[in-house]
Amino acid sequence: MEDDSAVSNALRGLEQDFERNLRLNEQQQAGLRVKCEFNGESRVLNTFARPLKLTDLRNELQARYKRRLDIYFTMPNGEIDVPVLSQDDLDLVVRIIDHHQNLRSLRLLLRVPPDADDTTDGNGRCSPPPGTLPPGAEFHDTASQMTASTYSEGEFIPEDRDTDSLSSVSESRQSLDTFQIRARGLGSRASVHSDSAVAMDDMSRRGGPGGTFPRRNVVHIDDGRASVPRTMQRTRTPAEVAAANRRDFPRADSLGSAQRSPAAPDNWKQGDLLGQGAFGKVYKCHDQDSGRLFAMKVVQLDANQDPATSREVKALEIEIQTLKKFSHERIVQYLGYHQDAYRLCIFMEYMDCGSLRDEIKRFGPIREILARKYTRMVLEGLSFLHRNTIVHRDIKGANILKDSQGNVKLSDFGSAKHIKTLQSAMSTKFAGTAPYIAPEVIRGKKYHYKADIWSLGSTVVEFLTGHPPYHQLENAVSVIYRIVSDQKVDYTLPSEVTETARQFIDACFTHALEQRPDADSLLRHRFCTEAL
Numbered sequence: 221m222e223d224d225s226a227v228s229n230a231l232r233g234l235e236q237d238f239e240r241n242l243r244l245n246e247q248q249q250a251g252l253r254v255k256c257e258f259n260g261e262s263r264v265l266n267t268f269a270r271p272l273k274l275t276d277l278r279n280e281l282q283a284r285y286k287r288r289l290d291i292y293f294t295m296p297n298g299e300i301d302v303p304v305l306s307q308d309d310l311d312l313v314v315r316i317i318d319h320h321q322n323l324r325s326l327r328l329l330l331r332v333p334p335d336a337d338d339t340t341d342g343n344g345r346c347s348p349p350p351g352t353l354p355p356g357a358e359f360h361d362t363a364s365q366m367t368a369s370t371y372s373e374g375e376f377i378p379e380d381r382d383t384d385s386l387s388s389v390s391e392s393r394q395s396l397d398t399f400q401i402r403a404r405g406l407g408s409r410a411s412v413h414s415d416s417a418v419a420m421d422d423m424s425r426r427g428g429p430g431g432t433f434p435r436r437n438v439v440h441i442d443d444g445r446a447s448v449p450r451t452m453q454r455t456r457t458p459a460e461v462a463a464a465n466r467r468d469f470p471r472a473d474s475l476g477s478a479q480r481s482p483a484a485p486d487n488w489k490q491g492d493l494l495g496q497g498a499f500g501k502v503y504k505c506h507d508q509d510s511g512r513l514f515a516m517k518v519v520q521l522d523a524n525q526d527p528a529t530s531r532e533v534k535a536l537e538i539e540i541q542t543l544k545k546f547s548h549e550r551i552v553q554y555l556g557y558h559q560d561a562y563r564l565c566i567f568m569e570y571m572d573c574g575s576l577r578d579e580i581k582r583f584g585p586i587r588e589i590l591a592r593k594y595t596r597m598v599l600e601g602l603s604f605l606h607r608n609t610i611v612h613r614d615i616k617g618a619n620i621l622k623d624s625q626g627n628v629k630l631s632d633f634g635s636a637k638h639i640k641t642l643q644s645a646m647s648t649k650f651a652g653t654a655p656y657i658a659p660e661v662i663r664g665k666k667y668h669y670k671a672d673i674w675s676l677g678s679t680v681v682e683f684l685t686g687h688p689p690y691h692q693l694e695n696a697v698s699v700i701y702r703i704v705s706d707q708k709v710d711y712t713l714p715s716e717v718t719e720t721a722r723q724f725i726d727a728c729f730t731h732a733l734e735q736r737p738d739a740d741s742l743l744r745h746r747f748c749t750e751a752l
């Protein structure tokens with residue numbers, strides 16, 4: 221009986237291979253359709269004969285766009301953004317497309333090269349070089365400005381800390397239950413809303429708890445976008461500002477208690493540079509009213525924003541407003557934001573020991589006993605985010621921060637995609653994220669919360685060996701090609717690492733989404749429960 225089913229499975233496998241090869245042959249004879257996106261405009265180029273030659277592609281682009289352009293491979297989900305620099309890179313991305321069941325064209329993003337002798341930003345407008353600030357735009361005391369005017373776009377939006385409508389989401393079951401599930405949102409770019417829908421869908425099928433931010437804090441306008449309600453943008457009186465200033469930030473360990481939403485500081489001074497990521501610099505800051513330290517991520521903006529960029533900035537602001545209501549001891553607390561014409565400053569809880577990536581760079585790979593402890597804390601954070609329908613999207617050592625008590629917390633959740641879109645000219649830095657990306661995301665699927673679990677597997681390899689899998693490959697195209705085509709992720713652990721660790725990592729690297737474990741079940745894995 222068992223033999224029969226093994227034979228019929230094998231036959232089915234052969235049939236599928238045959239069909240796949242047939243389809244591949246047909247595709248290959250049909251030539252290759254290329255779609256290009258430049259400055260938000262999509263065009264379909266001629267169908268190219270195979271094998272596609274990079275010189276032919278470049279010539280065609282030059283003829284169409286009349287300028288030299290850099291070429292990036294992308295997918296319909298907008299998550300992949302990999303420079304195509306050589307014929308080898310192009311061959312690999314064509315192979316990725318050919319092995320994809322539903323894709324008929326190769327999608328390319330085109331960008332003006334950073335070294336181009338061209339002072340326009342690609343939209344035909346002049347833009348200041350990255351990091352340029354207008355005269356007099358240094359960081360400053362903001363209190364006087366805040367109370368002086370009504371708020372328009374680009375001004376500081378003070379938090380109404382006295383209103384209950386901003387009470388935060390904590391682990392309190394009661395508070396979660398008061399929130400309503402809402403899948404409609406900001407459109408394709410809004411990760412909490414749209415990705416939440418994916419995660420939520422799955423959660424609700426599994427009957428798990430879930431919820432999202434209070435409906436009353438997000439107003440839908442006719443075109444389906446959302447905006448912060450006017451009531452949150454009103455000017456506060458000096459007495460209200462003073463009352464708010466007397467209040468301390470919520471404690472990170474106040475898990476489980478009903479909390480008010482944390483707030484951005486009103487008066488601050490910028491301190492040292494803490495670090496620089498792909499999409500902005502992070503500074504230490506001092507709250508001049510409470511004396512507390514916090515971190516501030518600065519995202520440079522183009523002063524002459526086109527409507528799409530303005531929408532993206534707005535979506536990011538709304539996302540921060542939303543995310544700051546989520547409090548948990550394993551996530552870095554968002555506090556709020558400040559925006560002016562040239563930059564968006566995102567305020568966060570300060571983690572005084574930096575990231576685990578920094579720790580690994582300084583002290584080398586992490587011993588398994590400690591890696592288990594860190595992994596458990598990361599999973600607690602992920603479990604909280606996923607229960608609240610937030611997909612992190614960028615789990616890696618650089619986004620796990622540590623304080624001097626040894627607590628680690630997840631940072632950069634939810635906002636990463638908006639920031640990346642806003643800073644797309646710097647997207648060659650995608651390379652830093654490529655080794656952590658789940659195969660289904662490379663194949664063009666929407667971010668599902670289980671993609672975070674795959675990335676966790678790469679992060680545990682990073683803990684134990686000092687690097688994620690495939691870090692030795694020379695470019696991001698090769699990395700993503702290997703992730704989608706390898707049956708089994710290629711990594712080698714130090715000999716002293718246990719079999720339990722290997723099993724845990726392999727569980728994270730399960731290809732089938734339904735079989736890939738979630739954060740709660742991984743918390744029950746022996747890697748997390750057993751002491752070494």
Ligand SMILES: Nc1ncnc2c1ncn2[C@@H]1O[C@H](COP(=O)(O)OP(=O)(O)OP(=O)(O)O)[C@@H](O)[C@H]1O
Nearest residue numbers: 494495496497498499502515569570571574575618
């Ligand atoms: N809340 C924080 N507290 C203390 N240090 C921080 C905080 N956030 C970021 N940092 C420091 O700033 C560095 C840069 O952070 P950022 O989030 O911009 O980039 P990244 O996560 O390192 O890389 P990428 O942009 O590719 O995700 C971090 O590596 C860390 O050292």
